[in-house]
Amino acid sequence: MPEYGYFLSCEQYGPAELIEQARMAEQAGFQALWISDHYHPWNGEQGQSPFVWSVIGALSDAVSLPVETAVTCPTVRIHPAVVAQAAATSAVMTNGRFRLGVGTGEALNEHIFGDAWPAAHVRLEMLEEAILVIRRLLGGEEVNHHGAHYTVENARLYTVPDEPVPIDISGFGPAATKLAARVGDGYITMMPDASMVEQYRKGGGGGKLVSGGTKVCYDTDKDAAVRTVHRLWANEQLPGELGQVLPSPKHFEQAQTLVTEDMVRDNRVCGADVDEHVAELKQFADAGFDRVYVNQIGPDLRGFFDLYRTQVLPQLQQSA
Numbered sequence: 001m002p003e004y005g006y007f008l009s010c011e012q013y014g015p016a017e018l019i020e021q022a023r024m025a026e027q028a029g030f031q032a033l034w035i036s037d038h039y040h041p042w043n044g045e046q047g048q049s050p051f052v053w054s055v056i057g058a059l060s061d062a063v064s065l066p067v068e069t070a071v072t073c074p075t076v077r078i079h080p081a082v083v084a085q086a087a088a089t090s091a092v093m094t095n096g097r098f099r100l101g102v103g104t105g106e107a108l109n110e111h112i113f114g115d116a117w118p119a120a121h122v123r124l125e126m127l128e129e130a131i132l133v134i135r136r137l138l139g140g141e142e143v144n145h146h147g148a149h150y151t152v153e154n155a156r157l158y159t160v161p162d163e164p165v166p167i168d169i170s171g172f173g174p175a176a177t178k179l180a181a182r183v184g185d186g187y188i189t190m191m192p193d194a195s196m197v198e199q200y201r202k203g204g205g206g207g208k209l210v211s212g213g214t215k216v217c218y219d220t221d222k223d224a225a226v227r228t229v230h231r232l233w234a235n236e237q238l239p240g241e242l243g244q245v246l247p248s249p250k251h252f253e254q255a256q257t258l259v260t261e262d263m264v265r266d267n268r269v270c271g272a273d274v275d276e277h278v279a280e281l282k283q284f285a286d287a288g289f290d291r292v293y294v295n296q297i298g299p300d301l302r303g304f305f306d307l308y309r310t311q312v313l314p315q316l317q318q319s320a
Helices: 015-028 052-062 080-093 120-138 174-183 194-205 222-237 249-258 261-267 274-286 301-319
Strands: 003-008 033-035 067-069 098-102 143-146 151-155 167-170 186-189 209-217 291-296
Touching: 003 015, 015 033, 015 052, 015 301, 033 052, 052 067, 052 080, 080 098, 080 120, 098 120, 120 143, 120 151, 120 167, 120 174, 167 174, 174 186, 174 194, 186 194, 194 209, 209 222, 209 274, 222 249, 222 261, 274 291, 274 301, 291 301
Parallel strands: 003 033, 003 291, 033 067, 067 098, 098 167, 167 186, 186 209, 209 291
Antiparallel strands: 143 151
């Protein structure tokens, strides 16, 4: 049976709200936490974007749940040597309950210093080299590295966890999934696609952790929930590579005018129907995922956590 976790959205909530949601998630019976790592929100309506590593420090004291970034881009905005230090400290503070989720990122967050945004295949090359640097540093050795994309000289982390930090790789297509299978400790994707899980496992992922996530909007008024999702997260319905290449929240705001409320209604669980919430998460279980994370978009967080504590999570456990 998969473990079910809660997905903390740094794009939509400030630090204190995220900590409170984590407490509510633990009380409701969720078994793990994901937390997004962004410099910008996707659009102005979301309206937040705290520094994830500060929030993780607070989470280490507030809850006892495992925590994972979903996901950090360790290639452009932050040098992999710095990400390694942040991950090591997070693992120490959580007593080994931290996993580092990584991916190739989005221009939205990574181009802020004026760096050119590389093509997808170059971003994958950068990610693989970054993981190599991070792993060596997490082991506590002094690292001297002169690679195609990164230089590290005389770098050593002195505060490191007793056990290596697992590094999970996000993949939404065959190339990234292949990289995850070859060099990752786990695989992350947001689609309940059994074929991608099979590719990962057959490509070298074997029995390693496969994690997925989704967003829902609990509300007793389904139409209100649809409007909430359309206002806050219409960007998720944009096609193709727009999510990776658009450079600022205002560009997402322009693009998401193409997204209709009907598109949201057809693609997101909105409302209070327990069976719909159960079915959304069960898709991932049926596709072979080991952990499934869910995020509540709407304002009724108490209603969401009560529904999941009393009905959704028990039904998922009974159906396993």
